[in-house]
Amino acid sequence: GQRGGGASAAMAAAPRWRERLFALYFISHIPITALIDLQPLLPAGIAPRALTDLLQQYATSFRDPLMLQPPEWFKAFIYCEAFLQLPFFPIAAYAFLKGGCRWIRTPAIIYSTHVATTLFAILAHILFHDFSKAEHAGPQTLRERLALLSIYLPYLLIPLLLLFTMLCNPHYKHVEKRKRK
Numbered sequence: 038g039q040r041g042g043g044a045s046a047a048m049a050a051a052p053r054w055r056e057r058l059f060a061l062y063f064i065s066h067i068p069i070t071a072l073i074d075l076q077p078l079l080p081a082g083i084a085p086r087a088l089t090d091l092l093q094q095y096a097t098s099f100r101d102p103l104m105l106q107p108p109e110w111f112k113a114f115i116y117c118e119a120f121l122q123l124p125f126f127p128i129a130a131y132a133f134l135k136g137g138c139r140w141i142r143t144p145a146i147i148y149s150t151h152v153a154t155t156l157f158a159i160l161a162h163i164l165f166h167d168f169s170k171a172e173h174a175g176p177q178t179l180r181e182r183l184a185l186l187s188i189y190l191p192y193l194l195i196p197l198l199l200l201f202t203m204l205c206n207p208h209y210k211h212v213e214k215r216k217r218k
Contacts, residue, residue, distance in 0.1 A: 051137040051208045055198065060133035062195045063126045070123050077107045078115055099185050102173035103159070111162075114155045122148065142209045149200035156193035160186060 076084050076092050096105045103111050125148055132141035163185050168175025176182040203209050 052202060052206055053136060055202050056133045056136050058195070059199055059202075060130050062191075063130035063133065067123070067126045067130075070118055070126070074104075074115060075119050075123075077104060077112060078119060096173065099188055100168075100174050100176045100181050101185055101188070102168060102171045102175040103162070105173040106171075110158070114159070117151070117155065121151070137208065139209060139211075142203050145199055145203045149196035149203070152196040153193055153200065156189060156196070159189055160193065163189065 072088050073092055073095070076089065092104060095101065107115065125144065129141060129145065129148070132138040132145075163176065164182055166175070168177065176185050
């Protein structure tokens, strides 16, 4: 960073550590979404065996029946991930890698609000749903519920940090006035 320039210049600077975190989040989200998360939407036998095995291993280890037999509401969230979020990931990754891109503010607010809303529903389901009649093993004990929760939690916390940054950081709050010619 630069020394000097006063407190106002430092206040209005883009938060670089957060931008790097957001870039990493969006870059890592691309293969996770494309290779794992979208599998429940595909017809059986389309995804490569190695990827279906990976999903099966994850779902068994963390007792996540949502990914093996998603209820319709969860499938709707996967469609949102496929058609709204996935196209946004490379755009957001670019903006946050480049740094200081004020134009990402509104799309990032829309994205983070949307994702936080879906995650609240998913986390509530994990915490409170009775999985005892599920075809695929779901979490039964509090420990199993918290283990599964820990997998989903970063996808709530990072979007909330993104939302907070876009709303509260002076760099992103400040909208440049265009000069009239």
